[in-house]
Amino acid sequence: MPSIQLVLDANERVVGFGDDTVEAARQAAIATSAAEAATAIITDGAGAFVALTGSMTAAQVKTALQDAITASAGKELRIVGTGSFTTNSGITLPDNTYLNITPSVEIVKASGQSSPIFVNAGGTVT
Amino acid sequence: MTQHGDWLRSLASAGKGGVELPPIDRGLPYELILNVPIDVSGDAFSASLRISPDAAGSTLADFAVSVGSWDGTYTPVTLSLTDTQVNALPSDDDADGQVELVMDVLRDPSGSPIEYRFLGGNIYVNGKVTDA
Numbered sequence: 245m246p247s248i249q250l251v252l253d254a255n256e257r258v259v260g261f262g263d264d265t266v267e268a269a270r271q272a273a274i275a276t277s278a279a280e281a282a283t284a285i286i287t288d289g290a291g292a293f294v295a296l297t298g299s300m301t302a303a304q305v306k307t308a309l310q311d312a313i314t315a316s317a318g319k320e321l322r323i324v325g326t327g328s329f330t331t332n333s334g335i336t337l338p339d340n341t342y343l344n345i346t347p348s349v350e351i352v353k354a355s356g357q358s359s360p361i362f363v364n365a366g367g368t369v370t
Numbered sequence: 371m372t373q374h375g376d377w378l379r380s381l382a383s384a385g386k387g388g389v390e391l392p393p394i395d396r397g398l399p400y401e402l403i404l405n406v407p408i409d410v411s412g413d414a415f416s417a418s419l420r421i422s423p424d425a426a427g428s429t430l431a432d433f434a435v436s437v438g439s440w441d442g443t444y445t446p447v448t449l450s451l452t453d454t455q456v457n458a459l460p461s462d463d464d465a466d467g468q469v470e471l472v473m474d475v476l477r478d479p480s481g482s483p484i485e486y487r488f489l490g491g492n493i494y495v496n497g498k499v500t501d502a
Contacts, residue, residue, distance in 0.1 A: 246392035247403035249444070250489070256408065257385025258489055 372492050373470060377423050387489040391473065394459070397498035400451040404475070404489070409440035410447065412480035415488070417449050419471045421460060430471065431455045449475070453502065459495050467497040 251260035372378060372390070382388030394400045415437060418429035431451055438446035460469050474490030 245401040245403060247405055247446075248392070249405045250407060252407055253385065255385070258387050259385055261389065 374423060374472060374492055377472070377490075378492060381490045386474075386487055387491045389491045391491045391493040393468075393494045393496045394451070394456055394471075395496050395498065396456055396459070397453065397500075397502045398456060399453045400456055402449045404447040404449065405444035406447055407444055410445045410477070410479070411437055411440045413437065414478040414480075415447050415449075415475055416478075417473060417475040419459070419473045419493070421471060423472055430459055433473075447475075456495070462495075462497050469495040471495060 248261055250258050253259045378388040380388070392402055415435045417433040417435060419431045419433075420429055433449040433451060436448040436450070438448065459471065462469050471493050472490070473493050475488045476485050477488035478485040
């Protein structure tokens with residue numbers, strides 16, 4: 245019988261799937277890191293947090309980014325993304341490419357990654 | 371190729387799945403275990419199939435749902451259909467051996483007045499070869 249391991253974030257949203265325990269644990273660790281990062285940023289009042297997925301339309305990416313930029317009020321904006329993203333201005337991010345939008349905003353997609361990618365302030369992919 | 375790409379992408383963006391779920395084999399009972407990594411043993415779940423999102427009329431089938439115990443890692447939520455239910459699902463009409471359906475799972479958390487869509491996706495019914 246088929247079974248699916250769900251991976252949930254801190255808001256109990258389904259953010260990943262695993263076909264075996266190892267994959268589920270790996271994704272759970274990633275999801276936990278994302279949730280902790282988001283919580284820390286929001287708690288610290290240091291800026292905003294935005295989650296993007298490669299399945300979002302260009303307009304949705306633009307809206308999400310604009311809302312987050314507005315919410316960050318010039319402070320740090322941290323982005324968690326899955327997949328590749330196309331901005332409404334037509335900029336597509338290929339693998340291993342960084343996009344600097346305004347001083348501290350970056351979107352990063354690492355080669356071959358389909359799981360959430362976490363971008364630290366310095367742009368390190370973890 | 372799914373007929374419901376926009377719907378699936380929207381579900382994925384919302385953290386509600388949006389994925390293709392393990393297929394149903396015609397002629398056989400179906401069982402899918404969702405291992406939920408939190409304690410949902412006190413929650414209620416329901417799940418159904420339709421030919422498409424918002425398709426008129428009643429659902430094609432409603433899954434029997436069994437919520438297991440929290441083992442410290444997962445709470446298993448088992449969704450199942452009988453072979454009679456599976457055989458009553460729409461037949462392949464384009465000779466590709468598959469029928470695409472959509473399903474979702476609603477969660478009614480214990481102690482919460484709000485029931486919400488927990489997970490959704492598309493699911494194929496694969497045509498049978500050997501009679502069971």
